Amino acid sequence: MKKTNASILIIDDQEDILFASKVYLKKYFENIYTLNNPKNIVELLAKNTIDVVLLDMNYRIGFEDGREGLYLLKEIKTLSPKTVVILMTAFGKVETAVEGLKSGAFDYILKPWENKKLLESVKQAVDKARKDQKKVKDIEIKKEFFIGNSETIKKAYSLADKVAKTDANVLILGENGTGKFVLAHHIYTQSERKEKPFIAVDLGSLNSNIFESELFGYAKGAFTDAKTDTPGRFEMAQNGTIFLDEIGNVPLLLQSKLLQVIQTKTVTRLGETKARPLNVRIITATNLNLKEEVAEKTFREDLYYRINTMEIVLPPLRERDEDKIPLAEYLLDKMIEKYGRDEIVFDQKVLEQIEKHAWNGNIREMENKIERAVILCENNKITVSDLDLDIITPYDDHTEDNQLSAVEKATVEKALLKNNNNISKTAEELGLSRGSLYRRLDKYNINID
Numbered sequence: 001m002k003k004t005n006a007s008i009l010i011i012d013d014q015e016d017i018l019f020a021s022k023v024y025l026k027k028y029f030e031n032i033y034t035l036n037n038p039k040n041i042v043e044l045l046a047k048n049t050i051d052v053v054l055l056d057m058n059y060r061i062g063f064e065d066g067r068e069g070l071y072l073l074k075e076i077k078t079l080s081p082k083t084v085v086i087l088m089t090a091f092g093k094v095e096t097a098v099e100g101l102k103s104g105a106f107d108y109i110l111k112p113w114e115n116k117k118l119l120e121s122v123k124q125a126v127d128k129a130r131k132d133q134k135k136v137k138d139i140e141i142k143k144e145f146f147i148g149n150s151e152t153i154k155k156a157y158s159l160a161d162k163v164a165k166t167d168a169n170v171l172i173l174g175e176n177g178t179g180k181f182v183l184a185h186h187i188y189t190q191s192e193r194k195e196k197p198f199i200a201v202d203l204g205s206l207n208s209n210i211f212e213s214e215l216f217g218y219a220k221g222a223f224t225d226a227k228t229d230t231p232g233r234f235e236m237a238q239n240g241t242i243f244l245d246e247i248g249n250v251p252l253l254l255q256s257k258l259l260q261v262i263q264t265k266t267v268t269r270l271g272e273t274k275a276r277p278l279n280v281r282i283i284t285a286t287n288l289n290l291k292e293e294v295a296e297k298t299f300r301e302d303l304y305y306r307i308n309t310m311e312i313v314l315p316p317l318r319e320r321d322e323d324k325i326p327l328a329e330y331l332l333d334k335m336i337e338k339y340g341r342d343e344i345v346f347d348q349k350v351l352e353q354i355e356k357h358a359w360n361g362n363i364r365e366m367e368n369k370i371e372r373a374v375i376l377c378e379n380n381k382i383t384v385s386d387l388d389l390d391i392i393t394p395y396d397d398h399t400e401d402n403q404l405s406a407v408e409k410a411t412v413e414k415a416l417l418k419n420n421n422n423i424s425k426t427a428e429e430l431g432l433s434r435g436s437l438y439r440r441l442d443k444y445n446i447n448i449d
Contacts (some may be wrong), residue, residue: 006126007031007049010089011038011072012056016327017111021054024115025122026238038072039214040140041229044198046236051129053121055105057096058090059225070100071205078200082132082437084125107123131340132423136387144169144241146330148323152315156183164311171247171307172285174314177364183314184243193281196240211254213270216261222271234267234278241281246301248288248309258305282307292436294395316349317359317366324366331367332382335374344380350387357389395423409444421448 006029010021012153018034038059049071053076057069089099097108106128107121147157163170164187172180174240181200188198206214213223217232234242250258256354261267262282266275277428284307293299294360317324319401328346346354353379359365373386427437441448 003028004031004126005030006054006129007125008032008054008122009035009044009048011035011041011053012054013059014056017056021118023338024118028119029122029126032115036420037228037230038068041072041076041234042079043231044081045076046199050080050083052125053083054122055085055087057087057100070103070382071098073100073103073105074202074205078101078202079388082129084132084251085126086121086130096310103269118347122358132338134171141277143320145186146323146327148320148327150315150320150323152319152325153290156314157186159211159310159312160187161190163187163312165192167281168309169282170284171290172283172314173290173311173312174286174287175283176287177314177362178316179244180314181243181365183312184241184245184285186284187243187283188243188281191241191281193240196244198241199233200243200245202250208251208254210252215258216267217269219269219271222269226271227344229269232267232269234261234280237280239279241283244284246286246294247284248286248290249387252300253299255303259300259306259448262303262306264348270322274358288436289433296436298434307375311357317362321355324355324357324359325351327363328366328370332374338371339374341374342380344382346373346382347384349381349384353384353387354387409446412444413446416448418444423448 008025008029010018010025010030010032011034011166012018012021013036015036018036020030033044033048033050035041055072056391057067057074073087075082076085084106085100087097087105088111089097089108091112094108094110097105100108106125109118109121133275147153160170160183170184170187172183174180183197184200188194201215203211212218213226213230213232215232215234217230217235217318217350218226220229222227261278264275265278265280267278268275290299290304290308294301294304320327328351332344335341346351354366362369367387369387370382371381372388376385377386381418412426415426415429419429423434423437427434430437430442440446
């Protein structure tokens with residue numbers, strides 16, 4: 001029997017499961033990798049092309065809610081979007097697995113599994129990986145990504161191309177959904193380090209108690225679950241580039257530890273005293289006004305200047321009117337490829353809506369709306385109801401400020417209500433400092449008594 005030329009990665013902390021699944025799947029697929037420590041996922045994905053990951057959802061003793069699996073799923077999809085993920089979970093945890101499907105997993109299997117069901121699921125996942133890889137290659141041949149013709153975005157990318165050839169640290173500023181990750185990756189692909197690792201870390205999703213172990217690594221025995229020596233994200237990016245997203249959300253105490261690594265160009269794993277030399281290019285990004293955060297002493301001034309050798313600002317979509325229709329057409333082509341649909345076009349009224357809409361969620365909002373429309377549309381024409389824009393905002397210079405203020409005020413009020421007027425929790429949810437939140441309360445005359 002000829003094996004399928006595919007690479008399968010199995011991640012589980014139980015050695016017997018790793019052994020049994022590897023022995024079985026090795027009969028059908030060329031390359032089988034196993035990991036008993038999910039911390040090593042980044043390093044393995046950076047060095048190997050993986051078609052399918054079988055991912056257990058729980059690792060730490062006493063934590064069986066599947067949150068680790070969902071976090072790792074997000075990491076895998078960020079690091080290797082073409083890799084297809086199958087979740088493994090125990091009977092009775094199906095609800096969490098379903099949540100994983102909504103977050104991008106292909107399938108889930110229950111432990112203990114039937115071998116035939118496991119094999120069938122993996123085969124289908126490999127088929128999907130192959131189709132997705134072909135679609136991505138076709139899209140990349142047509143156009144790597146959309147930049148646009150507005151002066152503001154051309155200026156941002158022109159600056160990026162200039163700084164890419166250097167090793168200067170770059171700070172990317174922009175609202176959520178403006179394409180900060182895409183710009184960071186573009187800088188990497190244009191740099192001399194493009195053949196080395198590109199490691200992306202969402203600092204906003206890192207809990208403070210795992211911040212150091214994730215970024216700096218740890219020695220065996222450094223804490224209860226530290227079973228092996230494990231490099232952190234900085235070491236995994238050695239000779240390459242590390243992208244630290246949402247850096248504005250890092251607490252002050254941890255900012256000092258990050259600063260030390262950047263200043264000394266060394267990293268010390270938890271549980272060790274040995275400083276390991278680093279050769280890493282650092283790109284950071286945030287949707288916050290860091291100058292404001294520095295003034296309020298919620299962000300260290302010395303760290304700000306260390307990461308900000310070059311600052312690039314990405315404009316929001318509302319300031320790129322001439323790019324809205326071309327961007328929508330690009331995203332439509334992308335979704336047609338993704339879902340294997342026949343040619344689809346926008347109804348003229350839809351184009352008018354796209355042009356008028358404020359797109360406060362920026363490119364991410366537009367992509368989500370167009371993907372939904374491609375799924376729902378009939379007769380190969382996207383209608384107004386398919387696009388489902390909640391509010392079509394009349395858009396001109398006189399109304400812009402009032403529109404944005406109304407949206408921001410409503411967002412703040414909703415977050416306050418959700419958190420029972422707790423300032424700290426509300427500020428954290430909104431990605432603001434307490435000082436910034438208080439200023440908005442005053443600006444919009446919001447009382448929390």
